[in-house]
Amino acid sequence: xxxxxxxxxxxxxxxxxxxxxxxxxxxxxxxxxxxxxxxxxxxxxxxxxxxxxxxxxxxxxxxxxxxxxxxxxxxxxxxxxxxxxxxxxxxxxxxxxxxxxxxxxxxxxxxxxxxxxxxxxxxxxxxxxxxxxxxxxxxxxxxxxxxxxxxxxxxxxxxxxxxxxxxxxxxxxxxxxxxxxxxx
Numbered sequence: 001x002x003x004x005x006x007x008x009x010x011x012x013x014x015x016x017x018x019x020x021x022x023x024x025x026x027x028x029x030x031x032x033x034x035x036x037x038x039x040x041x042x043x044x045x046x047x048x049x050x051x052x053x054x055x056x057x058x059x060x061x062x063x064x065x066x067x068x069x070x071x072x073x074x075x076x077x078x079x080x081x082x083x084x085x086x087x088x089x090x091x092x093x094x095x096x097x098x099x100x101x102x103x104x105x106x107x108x109x110x111x112x113x114x115x116x117x118x119x120x121x122x123x124x125x126x127x128x129x130x131x132x133x134x135x136x137x138x139x140x141x142x143x144x145x146x147x148x149x150x151x152x153x154x155x156x157x158x159x160x161x162x163x164x165x166x167x168x169x170x171x172x173x174x175x176x177x178x179x180x181x182x183x184x
Contacts, residue, residue, distance in 0.1 A: 016110025093135035133171030
């Protein structure tokens, strides 16, 4: 049975024009969750999905995964309260080298000063029905790195999360995408 995976980056009202395609307003996000609830969907973390697959157990009917990339502060401020209102589990993939700082890799899209979650906020997420997975350490394009540099990015991200969470981290997300064409 196929598993729908919903991938979000930012849940916020505002963003730079070049980042619009990765931003969903809180009201639209709530409508997405309304639809999932109304259709009887069962949100699962990626770790739960992995456990089912590893055990050879079918996923529950109407399973869905709700995921977020990067670890931007708007997750805590805007997405988390909505997820909690619905009682939905989710997975947040954290770019560990920027925790407590800004999303500097987004500077070309006008979002380089976007605040990231703090380690204190990340540490409280598992108690709030959010699995934390790794998303690399500095958000480099892993497919352009040497094997050694790639391993460092992945393993350092996992190790730092495990240190701050006090638990194993089993999920990792890396997304390849084409840059939008320059319309100028």
